[in-house]
Amino acid sequence: MPEAYQDKCDTHTFYNIFPPLDHLHNSNLHAFQPGTFNKVGPDGWVDFLEDVGIETTVLYTTLGLSFGKIVRRDWAIDVARGYNDWLFNIYMKRSPRFKGMGLIPLQEPSAAVEELQRFVKDLGMCGAMLPSTGIQANLGDSRYWPIYEEANKLGCAIGIHGGAHESMGLDDLSPYAPVHALGHPFGQMISFAGVTFNGVLDKFPNGKFGFMEGGVAWLRMCLERFDRTCATWNRD
Numbered sequence: 001m002p003e004a005y006q007d008k009c010d011t012h013t014f015y016n017i018f019p020p021l022d023h024l025h026n027s028n029l030h031a032f033q034p035g036t037f038n039k040v041g042p043d044g045w046v047d048f049l050e051d052v053g054i055e056t057t058v059l060y061t062t063l064g065l066s067f068g069k070i071v072r073r074d075w076a077i078d079v080a081r082g083y084n085d086w087l088f089n090i091y092m093k094r095s096p097r098f099k100g101m102g103l104i105p106l107q108e109p110s111a112a113v114e115e116l117q118r119f120v121k122d123l124g125m126c127g128a129m130l131p132s133t134g135i136q137a138n139l140g141d142s143r144y145w146p147i148y149e150e151a152n153k154l155g156c157a158i159g160i161h162g163g164a165h166e167s168m169g170l171d172d173l174s175p176y177a178p179v180h181a182l183g184h185p186f187g188q189m190i191s192f193a194g195v196t197f198n199g200v201l202d203k204f205p206n207g208k209f210g211f212m213e214g215g216v217a218w219l220r221m222c223l224e225r226f227d228r229t230c231a232t233w234n235r236d
Contacts, residue, residue: 001082017079019069022134022166024179037062042094049097058099059091060129060212065163067103068135076105080115088123100125101159106135109143113150120156127157127208132187134164139191140198152204160195161212162187185218192222 001017040048049057061067064083070076080103091098102119104112112128119125128151130139137143139160151158165183173179188211195201195209211219 002078016063018063019066021066021164024165024176042091046095056097056099058101058126059087060101060159060161061103064103065131065161066134068106068131069164070107073108076107077111080105084119084123101127101129104128104147106144109146112147116147116150120154127151127159129159129161131164132160132162132191138194140194140200148200148204148207151207155206157208157210159210159212160191162214185214188214189218189222
């Protein structure tokens with residue numbers, strides 16, 4: 001992080017630079033199996049890759065899935081740059097087997113374009129991770145088109161990933177298992193609808209869009225429902 005923040009973000013002072021994902025995750029931490037989300041670091045990940053025979057892995061943030069909920073634009077810009085530099089220095093420099101997906105500040109699309117260009121060209125990352133939920137507008141909104149235009153030029157990936165499951169009709173659902181099971185595909189369906197119906201995939205054909213951690217069954221439902229709905233409502 002920039003020097004002005006370092007007294008709050010050093011190893012002696014705990015200060016999470018990301019907002020909470022949602023109240024659903026925080027109230028269910030006890031439900032995770034022992035060892036889940038252990039902070040093993042880059043060496044532990046190399047050991048894991050060796051153990052299971054994986055040659056290369058693409059790294060996505062976990063805490064940063066709430067990145068879209070940051071309100072202050074300058075803070076969002078600094079957090080994105082700080083996270084991307086950390087990912088590059090701690091992981092990608094450690095081993096060429098690590099490939100990074102960076103964060104871009106959707107809160108300020110012009111700065112997001114600059115950061116996308118920087119970490120793809122200068123740091124060699126695969127592309128950007130966009131949260132499917134907890135953002136100011138759906139991902140098909142035209143305010144984000146300059147980002148997709150730059151991704152189209154670079155030919156890099158846009159990985160859309162769920163994680164913040166509040167305000168989706170799941171807020172009082174208990175236990176946590178169905179929240180996790182439904183939250184990810186719900187977020188992907190909303191994002192996919194915004195991207196598809198606003199013509200993003202047609203307008204920027206060189207961009208590579210992926211929808212992460214929702215399985216694949218949601219896509220079949222979208223294809224069926226979108227097709228039938230368009231047939232009904234687009235007759236004029």
